[in-house]
Amino acid sequence: MDLVLCWENVSLYAVETKKSFLGKKTVRRLKLLNNVSGIAKAGELCAIMGPSGAGKTTLLAALSQRNTGIMQGDIHLNGRPIDKDLMVKMCGFVPQQDLAIKTLTVYEHLRFMAYLKMDQRVSKVQIERIIENLCRELNLDRCRRTRLSALSGGEMKRVSLAVQMLPDPPLLLCDEPTTGLDSFSASQVVSLLRSFAAKGKIVIASIHQPASGIFEMFDSVCLLVPGGRQAYYGDMDGAKKHFEQLGYVCPPDYNTAEYFLAKLNTHPEKLCKRFEISQAAKSLQTSIDSVNSASRECHLVYGMDERFLKFYSIQSASRQTQLKWLTWRAALDLVRNMQRIILRTFIYAITALFVAIPYTNTILNQEGIQSIQGRNYAVVAETVFLQAYAVMHTFPAEIPVLLREISNGLYEPAPYYLSKLITILPRAILETIMFSAMIYFIAGAGKDDLNFFWFTLPVIGCALASSAYGFCISAMFENIRTASLLSVPFDFISYTFSGLFLQLSTAPLHLSWIKYISRFYYGLEAMSILQWSDVDNIACPENESLPCIKSGEGVIYKYGYHPDNLFLDMTGLVTMFFVLHFLGYRFFVKRSQKSSTY
Numbered sequence: 001m002d003l004v005l006c007w008e009n010v011s012l013y014a015v016e017t018k019k020s021f022l023g024k025k026t027v028r029r030l031k032l033l034n035n036v037s038g039i040a041k042a043g044e045l046c047a048i049m050g051p052s053g054a055g056k057t058t059l060l061a062a063l064s065q066r067n068t069g070i071m072q073g074d075i076h077l078n079g080r081p082i083d084k085d086l087m088v089k090m091c092g093f094v095p096q097q098d099l100a101i102k103t104l105t106v107y108e109h110l111r112f113m114a115y116l117k118m119d120q121r122v123s124k125v126q127i128e129r130i131i132e133n134l135c136r137e138l139n140l141d142r143c144r145r146t147r148l149s150a151l152s153g154g155e156m157k158r159v160s161l162a163v164q165m166l167p168d169p170p171l172l173l174c175d176e177p178t179t180g181l182d183s184f185s186a187s188q189v190v191s192l193l194r195s196f197a198a199k200g201k202i203v204i205a206s207i208h209q210p211a212s213g214i215f216e217m218f219d220s221v222c223l224l225v226p227g228g229r230q231a232y233y234g235d236m237d238g239a240k241k242h243f244e245q246l247g248y249v250c251p252p253d254y255n256t257a258e259y260f261l262a263k264l265n266t267h268p269e270k271l272c273k274r275f276e277i278s279q280a281a282k283s284l285q286t287s288i289d290s291v292n293s294a295s296r297e298c299h300l301v302y303g304m305d306e307r308f309l310k311f312y313s314i315q316s317a318s319r320q321t322q323l324k325w326l327t328w329r330a331a332l333d334l335v336r337n338m339q340r341i342i343l344r345t346f347i348y349a350i351t352a353l354f355v356a357i358p359y360t361n362t363i364l365n366q367e368g369i370q371s372i373q374g375r376n377y378a379v380v381a382e383t384v385f386l387q388a389y390a391v392m393h394t395f396p397a398e399i400p401v402l403l404r405e406i407s408n409g410l411y412e413p414a415p416y417y418l419s420k421l422i423t424i425l426p427r428a429i430l431e432t433i434m435f436s437a438m439i440y441f442i443a444g445a446g447k448d449d450l451n452f453f454w455f456t457l458p459v460i461g462c463a464l465a466s467s468a469y470g471f472c473i474s475a476m477f478e479n480i481r482t483a484s485l486l487s488v489p490f491d492f493i494s495y496t497f498s499g500l501f502l503q504l505s506t507a508p509l510h511l512s513w514i515k516y517i518s519r520f521y522y523g524l525e526a527m528s529i530l531q532w533s534d535v536d537n538i539a540c541p542e543n544e545s546l547p548c549i550k551s552g553e554g555v556i557y558k559y560g561y562h563p564d565n566l567f568l569d570m571t572g573l574v575t576m577f578f579v580l581h582f583l584g585y586r587f588f589v590k591r592s593q594k595s596s597t598y
């Protein structure tokens with residue numbers, strides 16, 4: 001028995017939960033699909049058509065079991081209900097929006113997708129051959145080395161089709177594959193869909209105002225009107241006849257699809273009511289019933305041919321494989337953004353120069369104490385801000401791509417999070433070493449007997465804790481502007497407790513804990529201890545009436561620090577690194593569970 005997909009009286013509700021200002025919850029059910037039925041057979045190309053907002057995407061998402069709403073009705077494959085996991089494996093879904101990391105080339109994108117999407121028992125050679133064949137078949141050979149960002153709309157659509165065709169699924173659902181394309185590219189895409197159907201696949205595509213000639217390439221059509229109600233289901237000739245019986249005769253030389261759409265917009269009520277009692281609806285029901293009764297006599301699993309059973313046992317990519325390919329993609333993306341890296345390095349270098357130059361004349365005397373503390377604070381503060389804000393854009397920029405890829409089961413949140421860490425941490429460390437080196441050598445910090453390693457170590461600690469903070473904040477908030485806005489008061493409180501602006505020993509007792517969540521405090525105290533611990537003698541001013549701190553230890557105490565706190569400071573920064581990443585990861589997982597855009 002060839003594959004047959006039937007959907008019978010499918011209704012779908014979106015559940016909206018709103019919380020009032022006083023915390024009162026109201027739950028609203030919104031009906032998006034209303035008793036929609038249809039049948040699609042292997043070898044056929046089926047169109048879903050209707051005005052904007054009619055529910056075409058929703059129907060496709062429901063058929064492919066990607067919808068998160070409440071569904072009623074039956075979706076059967078060869079007359080048997082089908083579970084979500086198997087459907088996701090058997091069904092390629094080409095979304096309306098082509099989301100991808102656009103710095104990759106077509107070949108790199110297909111490779112990335114192939115290694116994560118396909119059965120892990122498929123060999124490298126086979127994968128390469130599949131990619132080659134798909135590129136040839138979808139006419140992508142010429143742009144194999146072109147970055148996705150440079151592709152035309154038609155080429156990008158064909159890349160999205162190629163991605164879904166990688167595991168050779170017997171079912172292919174495409175959401176508006178021709179939208180935004182010129183009529184030639186649109187007819188090329190529909191011809192491709194026809195050729196996939198001709199290979200024995202079920203192909204269903206939603207379509208919006210197809211040009212003349214394109215509409216006729218489909219075998220059957222499902223017409224929807226706003227509210228997700230059905231105005232027709234059947235073959236193309238039947239559709240014309242059905243409309244003619246209602247008195248809607250498409251004038252000669254007029255685009256049939258456009259004519260149907262005009263009528264769907266102007267007479268939705270009449271069309272839906274008349275379809276319910278039409279011959280077309282009766283023969284649809286007869287077809288569905290005959291598939292269901294045929295399946296009862298069939299003893300195969302799901303009534304399926306052996307060809308399809310392989311989808312049960314697909315071996316998905318392990319977490320290590322996911323991590324490997326995600327790191328590969330993130331690293332490629334990073335390298336491809338070379339301009340951004342150069343700009344960042346330049347900004348870092350300029351900032352280091354501006355921080356260092358005012359301190360070039362600093363010497364270790366009474367006046368120098370303030371300058372040295374100020375210089376060290378500047379190094380810590382600049383590192384904290386630059387590293388935190390550099391990663392704050394990490395997730396918001398990629399979230400739509402992630403949500404889709406995670407919801408399609410391509411990878412899990414943990415390998416993605418880890419791959420980002422692997423690519424961002426070396427950058428944070430290298431940038432910090434360069435930044436502190438410039439200040440150390442230009443401002444002449446070496447003159448104070450502090451070697452470069454000890455000067456940089458607490459700054460690297462601050463950079464790592466701050467990038468963890470950036471990860472956490474960006475995973476926490478959907479909107480980067482909200483994240484930055486809320487970050488400002490937190491940073492303000494944190495640096496007030498750094499020890500430079502407030503004598504920490506005089507801080508009110510109930511607020512003194514704040515220093516333990518301040519990266520500024522840990523960094524500056526550690527730097528102060530390393531800077532001053534070995535200084536035994538600081539020359540006093542000749543004027544004896546002026547205050548004098550005679551030893552480095554005195555300086556440490558002056559700022560409310562303690563000479564024995566170095567271990568506590570470094571442990572504090574390491575703890576912040578782990579705690580913030582743990583929280584960031586939890587927020588990220590929570591966010592990745594939200595439904596994606598199709």
Ligand SMILES: Nc1ncnc2c1ncn2[C@@H]1O[C@H](COP(=O)(O)OP(=O)(O)OP(=O)(O)O)[C@@H](O)[C@H]1O
Pocket residue numbers: 014015030032050051052053054055056057058059208
């Ligand atoms: N999760 C949801 N919550 C509330 N309303 C939703 C949700 N998803 C879709 N809708 C609504 O359901 C209707 C159908 O949406 P759908 O995206 O399926 O339409 P469409 O026919 O594909 O439109 P278009 O041609 O413009 O893409 C729209 O009015 C949309 O606003």
